[in-house]
Amino acid sequence: MSAFGKSLSIAVAVITLLVWTGAAVVSAQGPWVAPPEAKAVKNPVKGIGNAKKAVETNCVSCHGPGGKGDGPAAAALPPPKPANWTSEAVQKQTDGELFWKMSNGRGAMPPWKHLPDNERWEIVNYIRTLKGK
Ligand code: HEC
Numbered sequence: 001m002s003a004f005g006k007s008l009s010i011a012v013a014v015i016t017l018l019v020w021t022g023a024a025v026v027s028a029q030g031p032w033v034a035p036p037e038a039k040a041v042k043n044p045v046k047g048i049g050n051a052k053k054a055v056e057t058n059c060v061s062c063h064g065p066g067g068k069g070d071g072p073a074a075a076a077l078p079p080p081k082p083a084n085w086t087s088e089a090v091q092k093q094t095d096g097e098l099f100w101k102m103s104n105g106r107g108a109m110p111p112w113k114h115l116p117d118n119e120r121w122e123i124v125n126y127i128r129t130l131k132g133k
Contacts, residue, residue, distance in 0.1 A: 032080075034093075038100035045121035048129065054119055055126060058112065067130045077108050085127045098124045 055063075062077070064070040067085035074082050083090050090098070102120055105111035112120060 032101065032106055034097040034100040039094050039097050041094075041096035041099065043095035043099070043121050043124060045118050045125065047122065048126040049119065049122040051119070051122040051126035054115070054123060058115075059123075062108070066133060067127065080107065082109070086130045086133045090127070091131045095121070095124045095128075098127060 055067075056065075059067075060071050061073045062069075062071045062082040063085060064074065064082075069082040069084040071082060085091075099120055101109070102123065103111060103113045115123075
């Protein structure tokens with residue numbers, strides 16, 4: 001291959017990579033919307049059970065001890081940053097939406113499907129106790 005041909009194919013490869021990673025970043029930064037059927041799911045669980053402890057173990061590193069999205073790992077993460085659970089943006093969502101997002105994750109937010117359903121609902125109830133704090 002000629003030197004020109006070689007640098008051209010490198011340039012094409014670099015551009016392809018930039019476009020691809022750019023698209024991935026943009027798609028991860030768009031608004032995160034749960035599907036309508038998840039939104040409508042009713043919370044079958046009352047109370048927070050051991051959710052405070054589960055949150056301390058699994059979530060505060062990113063979401064912070066008070067759920068404000070300011071955990072020690074948050075600073076190192078690229079946007080979108082861990083959500084502030086006390087905010088209107090989170091609190092205005094239905095229990096079903098929060099449950100679905102927690103279960104599926106996105107980007108740096110891990111999926112928590114391996115936690116039993118009732119524990120995930122208790123965590124949703126716990127997030128409710130932080131409203132406006
Ligand atoms: C490694 C860091 C990390 C951990 C650990 C983590 N999260 Fe997240 N979380 C994120 C990030 C980053 C986002 C924002 C994701 C986005 O908008 O794409 C997020 C978003 C969320 C949202 C969505 C809020 C919204 O804006 O709609 C909920 C709910 C949530 N997290 C709950 C939890 C729960 C519950 C746990 C623990 C069981 C947890 N997270 C653990 C990083 C983390």
